[in-house]
Amino acid sequence: MIRTGFSLAILLIGTIAVSAALPPFWQRKAEIQAILDSGALADVLERRGPIDAVERVGNDHYRVRAGGCALDVLIVDDASAAVMPGPRKFLLKLGELVCK
Numbered sequence: 001m002i003r004t005g006f007s008l009a010i011l012l013i014g015t016i017a018v019s020a021a022l023p024p025f026w027q028r029k030a031e032i033q034a035i036l037d038s039g040a041l042a043d044v045l046e047r048r049g050p051i052d053a054v055e056r057v058g059n060d061h062y063r064v065r066a067g068g069c070a071l072d073v074l075i076v077d078d079a080s081a082a083v084m085p086g087p088r089k090f091l092l093k094l095g096e097l098v099c100k
Contacts, residue, residue, distance in 0.1 A: 022087045028056070030087065031075050035062060038092055044071060048099070069099040 022030065032054055035041060041064065045051065048067040055063045060075035072095035081089035 021085075027088060031062070031090070034090070034092060035064060035073055038073075038094075040094060041071070041073065041092070044094060044097055045069070048097075067099075069097055071095060071097050 021027075035054055036051070045064070045066045048069045051064055051066050053063075053065040055065070057063050057072070062073045062075070064071045064073055074093040074095070075090045076093050078089040078091050
């Protein structure tokens with residue numbers, strides 16, 4: 001009985017940790033929101049006009065377009081964040097601004 005209870009407790013802990021991650025829709029929303037809220041991105045694009053598009057190019061890779069310019073943004077794991085169940089902790093890595 002104790003062994004069964006212990007096994008069940010371990011199983012439940014694993015289930016809780018897995019279920020705490022955000023579903024892909026909400027994770028992508030969080031990433032796009034972080035891009036739009038980024039002060040560093042605003043500083044780079046400030047003279048180019050408002051953002052026209054945020055395009056997902058690939059896994060953890062977005063392209064932000066403003067005016068005739070494009071800026072690649074990479075989503076990288078936040079190594080300084082404690083490893084805990086829950087939404088992914090990430091940082092933005094800005095690429096070089098490319099203008100036509």
